[in-house]
Amino acid sequence: MLILLRPDVTAPQQAAIEALVKSHGLVPHVIPGAARTAIGITGNRGALEPGRYQSLPGVADVIAVSQPYKLVSREWKPDDTVVTVRGVPIGGQRITVMAGPCSVESTEQIHEAGRGVLRAGAHMLRGGAFKPRTSPYEFQGLKEEGLRLLAEVRAETGLPIVTEVKDTETLALVAEYADLLQIGARNMQNFSLLEAVGDLRTPVLLKRGMSATLKELLMAAEYIVSRGNPNVILCERGIRTFETMTRNTFDINAIPMLKERSHLPVIADPSHGVGVRSAVGPVALAAIAAGADGVIIEVHPRPSEALSDGQQSLDVAQFGLVMGRLARVAEAVGRSV
């Protein structure tokens, strides 16, 4: 439930409202907004009686929040959330571009990638150090060595780092290096990991599970936010369907639907979303046209030598071309890169 306060509410009125909520065994969350302040209520197991709060001094309105998610909803917080990652704002007027290889593979590879994507105009560097792989016999990443290499490139280029955390055991280590913690698709409903990153304040890039509904994605974000970490960025990365010509089916509908239902920033991952190099650029443009707040793109200095995801990685020159087109489409929808 959400209590909307009047613009002229006084501090004592607001304090009294919060106290009443607590006296009912519930938790009040103050949500300041541009135009008005609201108080969200959590902790109830069923529906609440709005009449309890409707007529209190300072209350403009009380609205039920019908969705099973609350803190991440637009009803709860009408204004867009902007998450700042080491100085880079995500979710505002400007489109954010994250780029880099699927996996950190070597000193040379990641430095080359970092310099390349910086030169092409990227705002952040991506790269996996701990890789969840379908087979136990595949390359599992350089682990801590990979994180150190990412930090080296950050020191050189100034690009903030986004990298995946795959379990709670390595979370503390990854969080030492990462500016933005990526939760992968397979972990979207790893609730223990969601709670653990919810206890931090490091921003989180939460990827949609490969067969998760949008409602489930929002619920997963709710796990993180309800633990106290408001810095969540949603990521559409394609869902699993019957189509086999592409690796996944990028759900373009998810972009406007998530933006409408939630105040959180939404990023698109066209690389996994289509999984075919020649189509990555077009899908990236589509996501921006549909209202995404940014893209995350796999770029490798030499895709044909990549240890993972080579078939969907752009080389630096191809990425540069996509950047140019992204800038034009961003401008067409009133934004910039």
Place this chain on the structure above:
Amino acid sequence: MLILLRPDVTAPQQAAIEALVKSHGLVPHVIPGAARTAIGITGNRGALEPGRYQSLPGVADVIAVSQPYKLVSREWKPDDTVVTVRGVPIGGQRITVMAGPCSVESTEQIHEAGRGVLRAGAHMLRGGAFKPRTSPYEFQGLKEEGLRLLAEVRAETGLPIVTEVKDTETLALVAEYADLLQIGARNMQNFSLLEAVGDLRTPVLLKRGMSATLKELLMAAEYIVSRGNPNVILCERGIRTFETMTRNTFDINAIPMLKERSHLPVIADPSHGVGVRSAVGPVALAAIAAGADGVIIEVHPRPSEALSDGQQSLDVAQFGLVMGRLARVAEAVGRSV
């Protein structure tokens, strides 16, 4: 199989090649191109022996066409096909916008819709007269009366008409009125209907079945083209997935994949693709950004009174806003509306 001719091939050389193909019981199709002429071969049940033709005078190369579709493939015809519908070219530099109500419901409704979409800048009028409906108890369309009303609005506005043909029985009637015959998603593999429209020369808008793979869509187009009607336009309209927040999942990946694999024009139907009014505009922009040659959008003078698909129909003012944004995105990708 495809025989690529040399730029300097002579007419007698080409005639000799065609004669040899026929002598093998096969059918040669001459495909003129901007840079070179090719001869496609059909009629074979298995693989052909390229050696038969490789060394003939005038032959540059012989290439196997590995996909199960041939005539609709890029290998077969590298240049984009432009289908002209009553003077409106589809598949060229300019984006085509088709708009109008799901169903023709009354004289007033369709005239109002036609004037509205013309004023907003649409190039064609859509409207269903024969409606395939999931339930036998739902509104099935005005039938011939609906076709007559569409023709009236065409006479008034000059807008060519696209309308659905749902069976072979009514094909002759619908073809009398329609400038572009729409084959609906449920009929994408109604092979008898595909063959029947293949025997005409009226352009065909072929919608992807709700669980059809892209390969199956191309095979369905091949049915039409192989009967002699080259005027086929492919239409992505969303596929069926587990997601329930939207009516379908618009497969944005389909746009670049179809453009890469086929020379046929590709149109997007964001109205059915997402099925939620507020998201129709964003998905339309996305499709153009990804390379679609046009969009088909449901517009109703008063969506709340629509007999079908009201929840996904724009009103004329909303459509006007989308048109403005479409023009900007089209320009960003080097095209115009």
Place this chain on the structure above:
Amino acid sequence: MLILLRPDVTAPQQAAIEALVKSHGLVPHVIPGAARTAIGITGNRGALEPGRYQSLPGVADVIAVSQPYKLVSREWKPDDTVVTVRGVPIGGQRITVMAGPCSVESTEQIHEAGRGVLRAGAHMLRGGAFKPRTSPYEFQGLKEEGLRLLAEVRAETGLPIVTEVKDTETLALVAEYADLLQIGARNMQNFSLLEAVGDLRTPVLLKRGMSATLKELLMAAEYIVSRGNPNVILCERGIRTFETMTRNTFDINAIPMLKERSHLPVIADPSHGVGVRSAVGPVALAAIAAGADGVIIEVHPRPSEALSDGQQSLDVAQFGLVMGRLARVAEAVGRSV
């Protein structure tokens, strides 16, 4: 809406009720049942007012039918429907087994198949004469010649014939030969074809579309029954999912769900449902255990030479083994083969 009559209703009372329904512009359908008679009402576009009929003499109860399908629902007709196909009852205590090749290919092949499946205990012969194929370049069936061959084998073996009708153009021809008309998965929502078979009284085997919901399957059956043909048999044949190890995903849940919601017989097609020869038998047994009224199985004298579906066809000996197991599982669930 459904009017349940009292056990002691008199003929004049019933006639008066029917007359009143008609006077409201609606259509009454008398549905005799083992325990009670009911009158179903169709022809209404929206909800009906039960109060109109509730207090009439002879009326026990009036119930709204909430689903979008009516005539095929259990609420409408609580007792199982038994459809009789040339003397073979389908939907009763006994399990029905239909078997034979995907396509009729030659005199020898279909005679051999017919004799083989008869010897193994099948009750009906299946075989396609008009084949809908994904590619225009594939074998499309022997057409009328195939029907004639099926009739020959019926004359020899006494087995009734089930064969597919793929369009309205060939319906009259196919109906001359077929004892049970099969509507294929791709035609489940070919409403013109549904209406055309609804105008006959020949029994119809209606296959579920490859991405049709169970509700849509029931609505498709409603199309046929509402035109006057009550002899509809539902067929689960697998749906399209992301799984690629099997051709389709046989939806075993469909068996109990359809039996619960509808009074129509339900047949399983394990051959298309799994598409892998070694798994056809296990899936057939599963369907019977779950409550199916029968199975339709592809059997070919020499599967490796089949022109279509060889990979999922059993040979006669394999089919004989499956028949033995089917008999044991049928008995375990209180039925017989």
Place this chain on the structure above:
Amino acid sequence: MLILLRPDVTAPQQAAIEALVKSHGLVPHVIPGAARTAIGITGNRGALEPGRYQSLPGVADVIAVSQPYKLVSREWKPDDTVVTVRGVPIGGQRITVMAGPCSVESTEQIHEAGRGVLRAGAHMLRGGAFKPRTSPYEFQGLKEEGLRLLAEVRAETGLPIVTEVKDTETLALVAEYADLLQIGARNMQNFSLLEAVGDLRTPVLLKRGMSATLKELLMAAEYIVSRGNPNVILCERGIRTFETMTRNTFDINAIPMLKERSHLPVIADPSHGVGVRSAVGPVALAAIAAGADGVIIEVHPRPSEALSDGQQSLDVAQFGLVMGRLARVAEAVGRSV
């Protein structure tokens, strides 16, 4: 790669073969079989050269294992694996039935459930203590208290316990109580958890992810087995599709496909597979008819009061009826309960 030894191989010959494998930097796994012994080789990143081992004394044959999974494949180990859980063999001639509530809710509830399922003939007791829930606001289980209650009921009834472990943090605790550790669908690709249970020897019930392919399920099992824990039981529990009348689509095809490809036991979860109480029994029977080695069924003393999954739970009397039918179907396929 797999080295098949001759029946008359001597111990020194076998030792020499193993030593050679190790000298190549690879790991030999001795797999004793009823008829012959085999040595599996892992540790290679690419294909191996069979010629290296083909002609050694004692070697009958060397076969490449083409699938990406090895240790769990039938090629690797042709004989069925029987996993013994506190004296209950799973995967042999006898069908295993696990039953109990979704969640342990109270002392009374779990004792009542335990006594009820024992009386009805179940072999194991299921019950969740740590519950992964889609929403952070839903009941998350009684945690350690729930485990203690399960142990109490085990002490009273003698039924071994199967309960879910949801993360590595609580694994040691759960493993103290559980006889069979359940990995839930959402954790099927939680590779850190898979590795952690792979380091134990406690048997593991590995549930298929809701959109995992069968190949991915086998790869997940490979993670566990390759760490040294051979006691893995696969569990089909339904996949996510477009169908909404049921909670999931139980993939009956998975039963014969998994049994064919793998030597591991396969258990069916009809409760989650269909999610509708009235259909749980029919789907359970179907799974046994298709070759499953057992079923796991949700049973609650009073389903209408259940804190989770009430709509798909049987009460004790309903479960008793299903047990009777299961016994008859098991017998029909040559097994017993």
